[in-house]
Amino acid sequence: MSYGYFGPRGTFTQAALASYLESNGVAAELERSVPFSTVPAVLDAVMSGEVDFGVVPIENSVEGGVSATLDALNAREDLFIRAEVLVPITFVLAARPGTPLESIDAVGSHSHAWAQVRGWMSTNTPAAQYVPTLSTAAAAEALASDDDVPYQAAVCARMAAETFGLEVLAEGIGDNASAVTRFVVVSGPGKLPASTGADKTTLMLFQHDDHAGGLLALLEQFAARGINMTRLESRPTGVAMGSYCFSIDFEGHLEDARVAETLKSLHRVAAKVRFFGSYPRADRRPATVVPTATDEAFVESQTWFEMLRVDS
Numbered sequence: 547m548s549y550g551y552f553g554p555r556g557t558f559t560q561a562a563l564a565s566y567l568e569s570n571g572v573a574a575e576l577e578r579s580v581p582f583s584t585v586p587a588v589l590d591a592v593m594s595g596e597v598d599f600g601v602v603p604i605e606n607s608v609e610g611g612v613s614a615t616l617d618a619l620n621a622r623e624d625l626f627i628r629a630e631v632l633v634p635i636t637f638v639l640a641a642r643p644g645t646p647l648e649s650i651d652a653v654g655s656h657s658h659a660w661a662q663v664r665g666w667m668s669t670n671t672p673a674a675q676y677v678p679t680l681s682t683a684a685a686a687e688a689l690a691s692d693d694d695v696p697y698q699a700a701v702c703a704r705m706a707a708e709t710f711g712l713e714v715l716a717e718g719i720g721d722n723a724s725a726v727t728r729f730v731v732v733s734g735p736g737k738l739p740a741s742t743g744a745d746k747t748t749l750m751l752f753q754h755d756d757h758a759g760g761l762l763a764l765l766e767q768f769a770a771r772g773i774n775m776t777r778l779e780s781r782p783t784g785v786a787m788g789s790y791c792f793s794i795d796f797e798g799h800l801e802d803a804r805v806a807e808t809l810k811s812l813h814r815v816a817a818k819v820r821f822f823g824s825y826p827r828a829d830r831r832p833a834t835v836v837p838t839a840t841d842e843a844f845v846e847s848q849t850w851f852e853m854l855r856v857d858s
């Protein structure tokens with residue numbers, strides 16, 4: 547199997563891939579994995595078959611959904627999430643060896659990373675301008691190799707600073723010490739990972755039109771079948787101002803009766819349902835299923851219904 551990730555070397559995404567490979571007993575595959583400089587490039591490589599799996603960030607506990615990933619997944623057909631990985635995010639401020647903190651007037655990093663260190667930066671380098679880069683590690687790589695970069699420091703992972711020979715000026719600079727980013731392992735069509743009892747499913751829902759109660763009509767399908775959602779985000783469809791679709795993660799697997807029933811109902815109610823897969827939860831936390839939403843409860847109600855036909 548071959549793996550691509552949002553690179554270059556030293557991104558948090560590479561750390562997520564390393565953790566995924568290790569937990570699957572194939573840590574050595576990291577050496578052969580291929581970095582791509584943007585999320586769309588990772589997904590294109592999966593679609594073209596250049597790599598079998600791609601790893602991209604999808605959600606951060608401080609900044610929320612990674613729009614670049616949600617939109618890029620949406621813009622491509624036949625991509626499915628096969629696994630998720632959680633990585634604790636600890637940022638360092640790195641610079642070329644010998645750079646004094648006081649001399650820094652511009653800092654490069656990924657926009658998601660910058661948003662997570664804003665407080666520390668405004669206290670410790672109040673004059674520093676932000677320069678956006680493609681990833682945290684891209685900021686570190688360019689700083690180490692290019693004399694013309696318009697910044698003197700990068701916000702990145704310690705691994706990126708070490709990989710590119712930068713000095714760590716400060717560490718643990720995130721405003722929220724418990725920040726976590728969730729990454730997903732994506733592949734083309736294939737076998738759905740087996741149900742484990744601790745799974746998540748990801749969908750994108752499209753409405754027929756914008757009307758009062760439109761989102762409620764979609765959401766009540768989940769509520770009525772006892773399904774707990776873990777993320778809900780609206781994204782512009784790009785068709786017209788005010789036209790939105792909804793990206794949703796929820797507890798459960800396609801093989802669970804309550805999920806199957808919900809999907810069938812959503813197919814009736816929504817203009818379009820994109821199914822991005824069911825996969826094991828990284829934290830292995832079992833789904834909360836109320837007694838009225840278990841597989842047995844659904845089988846029992848189906849049996850009752852069949853009996854009505856026979857007995858009446």
Ligand SMILES: O=C(O)C(=O)C[C@]1(C(=O)O)C=C[C@@H](O)C=C1
Nearest residue numbers: 557558559603656658659681682
């Ligand atoms: O730039 C990186 O290192 C990434 O892996 C991307 C990314 C993100 O998109 O959220 C991942 C984790 C951090 O929260 C900051 C940046």
